[in-house]
Amino acid sequence: MKVVIAGGTSGIGLATAKILANDGAEVIITGRNPQKLEQALALLPKGVGGQCVNAANVVDQKAFLTATGNIDHLVLSLGGYKGLGLFKDLDFMQLRQGFEEKFFLHLQILQDALPYLSENASVTFITAVSGHARFPGIAGIGAINGALEVTVPILAKELQPVRVNAVSPGAIDTPWWSFLPESTRGETFQQYAQMTPVRRMGQPEDVAGVVGEVIRNSFITGQVITVDGGLGL
Numbered sequence: 439m440k441v442v443i444a445g446g447t448s449g450i451g452l453a454t455a456k457i458l459a460n461d462g463a464e465v466i467i468t469g470r471n472p473q474k475l476e477q478a479l480a481l482l483p484k485g486v487g488g489q490c491v492n493a494a495n496v497v498d499q500k501a502f503l504t505a506t507g508n509i510d511h512l513v514l515s516l517g518g519y520k521g522l523g524l525f526k527d528l529d530f531m532q533l534r535q536g537f538e539e540k541f542f543l544h545l546q547i548l549q550d551a552l553p554y555l556s557e558n559a560s561v562t563f564i565t566a567v568s569g570h571a572r573f574p575g576i577a578g579i580g581a582i583n584g585a586l587e588v589t590v591p592i593l594a595k596e597l598q599p600v601r602v603n604a605v606s607p608g609a610i611d612t613p614w615w616s617f618l619p620e621s622t623r624g625e626t627f628q629q630y631a632q633m634t635p636v637r638r639m640g641q642p643e644d645v646a647g648v649v650g651e652v653i654r655n656s657f658i659t660g661q662v663i664t665v666d667g668g669l670g671l
């Protein structure tokens with residue numbers, strides 16, 4: 439089984455790569471930063487492949503897919519923080535960029551990958567609980583993730599028998615949060631832990647394990663599976 443993880447050099451994508459590679463899958467990870475890629479590959483079992491590809495560069499992304507060939511499972515785990523914050527302060531340029539960096543990239547990669555997906559392939563978007571939760575500060579980023587989640591059941595029908603799902607995380611301790619200064623990050627994590635009924639931040643492995651299940655279980659399609667410790671309740 440060949441798995442491509444776009445955004446696999448860090449956080450949730452990296453943890454997913456580890457679980458799947460340890461399970462015997464052929465795994466290929468991508469990311470933009472060569473140093474991050476090198477560090478990620480050093481943490482993964484031998485044989486995991488990797489390439490520096492900026493998914494926003496359509497030519498490079500297509501060339502990568504062509505060179506990769508047949509794909510059994512595609513995991514889309516890239517996206518930034520832009521669009522996060524209270525509505526009164528929302529910078530619409532940032533929100534537009536947020537859509538570019540996640541919503542449009544996930545769908546563009548999937549469209550470009552279609553010719554290479556094997557008949558029983560699966561596609562898993564990593565979205566976010568903001569896409570369907572209701573608390574202040576997530577109107578913008580929630581719109582990005584909610585828009586992706588809306589496409590999931592529709593694509594599952596259009597692309598059948600290819601399976602299409604999303605795994606929707608709550609607050610997870612990954613480098614995604616590096617937009618916050620280190621001095622305040624711990625406090626923010628504590629606040630999220632208090633807002634979360636299981637009383638902790640998530641770990642990337644909490645999400646990666648579910649991604650692995652979704653990939654392996656050929657009877658799951660069209661679903662958005664929330665892994666948030668109850669944050670979105």
Ligand SMILES: NC(=O)c1ccc[n+]([C@@H]2O[C@H](COP(=O)([O-])OP(=O)(O)OC[C@H]3O[C@@H](n4cnc5c(N)ncnc54)[C@H](OP(=O)(O)O)[C@@H]3O)[C@@H](O)[C@H]2O)c1
Pocket residue numbers: 444445446447448449450451468469470471472474475491492493494515516517518540543564565566567606607608609610611612613614615
């Ligand atoms: N962490 C959370 O609390 C949380 C919560 C809910 C949802 N999520 C979502 O989960 C997904 C994964 O997040 P994470 O926490 O694992 O973040 P992360 O640790 O920052 O990982 C993001 C990955 O995407 C890659 N990437 C970003 N833009 C790219 C591009 N244009 N082309 C290729 N690769 C790109 C990054 O590598 P390079 O920087 O080298 O390109 C990195 O490998 C994101 O969509 C995020 O919105 C995260």
